[in-house]
Amino acid sequence: MEPPMWRSIRWRIALPYIVLALVTLIALTLYLSAHSRQAYLDSLRDRLTDEAVMIAELAEPALPSVDGAARLTEIARHYGILLNVRVTIIGADGVVLGESLADAVALDSHSGRPEVQQALSSGRGFSVRPSDALNEQMMYAAVRVESQGQSVGVVRLALPLTEIDARVNDLNRTLAGATLGTLLLISVLATLIAERTAQPIRRVTNAVEQMARGNLSVRVLPTTRDEVGRLAEAFNDMAGRFQGQIEAVTDQRNKLVAVLTHMTDGALITDHEGRVHLINPAAARLLGLAEGDVTGESLVAVARDHQVVAVWQRCQQTGKEQSDVVEIAGRGPFLRVVATPLQEPPGGGSLLILQDLTQVRRLETIRRDFISNISHELRNPLAALKALVDTLRDGALDDRPMAERFLTQMDAEVDAMTQMVRELLELSRIESGKVPLRLAPTAVVNLILPTVERLRPQAERAGLSMAVELPDSLPLVQADGERLQQVLSNLLHNAIKFTPPGGRITVAAQAGDEVTIIVRDTGVGIAAADLTRIFERFYKADRARSSGGTGLGLAIAKHVVQAHGGRIWAESVEGQGATFRFTLPIAP
16 A cells, blocks of 8 residues: 655655755845945946046146156145045056055056056056055056047056955845844754654665765664655665675775776776776876766777777777877877777777887987987097098108198097087086076176177178167166077077178167067078977088088077077078077066
């Protein structure tokens, strides 16, 4: 006999009502709180904007004047006291000209303040943010000041938000009290209504919670003949049968999860259709997957690389282990993919292991390129020394003038190898960060002129003219002067070397967010294929192979500039000269 409907469903009433009331009251409280605070903020913003417009009309005659700072400070302080706000009058360049609460001279430039930028661009600006000077949350309203159609400054008013926050907090407390009272009343009523039917459910729920916490020996004593009684009997039967199985499966699963989570190699398990059933964090990282569960998705969508899928397909087709080295998406990482067929269940999927070989391959490439380059650079001077020694041994020692000439050539070859080793060691120290930079605010002219004057005789001997084009108002740069003169010297040496007689070399500088130094020549230029590689160590373009040099100068220049936080690049059209540029940060 089925129990009456009210006995089996009454217990469901209490919780939905409580949850519904709670969600509704919280949503209403949050809405009212946010709406009230926004209304306060809008009102305050309109007030500050109107007052800023009034002060802007008074400050406009003094802003374009050179001697108007005293008048602007007087206006700021007078209206700051009168209106009980902070008043700041700012020039169009961001310099503070008048301030009601601080010394305007001591304040830094306000050109970066968001409300000032908005005012200069659109006429009015507004922001709510912490004050750097007062260290408290402020509301800012700024108005652009114009004179004869030109922006001459900004008037900004600021007011602490403590009063608004206090009002909103009072409202929040009132709303919270009303919410708690209403919720308490609803909870009591719902609890009283559901009490008689809730007790059996509590016992079953408590048993289920204990089982969830690991107490698989828990049992429930049936006390009724309704659905809850039958549920208790079914629960007892289930608990007895699953107790042993759950403990064994849980133990095995914990071990598997621990192994997969801490593996450095990636691991994926797929079924015979290629759907992913398991993937560990290492595999997700190697495949560049975003956070999220990809279980159930196809291997094609997860791997996003046909080479990985091809290894899996060969494993499925042959039923044997397959492996290959692949480069994901054509740009790395380099992975060894090993696909092993799973025997359980029969005709099942595969286990894919992903081993990251990126670092190994990179180191191998670096080692191979280094050996190739250094062997190439040392081969010519060593061959020349060998030939000179053989010639001396075969009788040239008896011819003193020839022997002295040969010894001079040998000395030059040794000097060339010594210079190569010295520059290689210098580059290695710079790359490893073992060469500390002595950074200091430095005038750009002090970097450029000494280097240009030192190399000007060499340029004149080559029939070249050198020019320096520097603006008068260049800012100081944060730099190690000695290192940057080395960079500029390398660039000028190259310009002199590859510019025919009658050519011109120009050194210039430009200022923006950073300072850019430019070395421009009218020489033979650089082929487009070489532009992307000229900053590699030992790399020489075809035009440079017969001109001597170690091939390390531009590599050293690149690393010195990058150590300063700058960039270096080249622009050229072959036969029309080359332009090298590098940037330096402006000194704070």
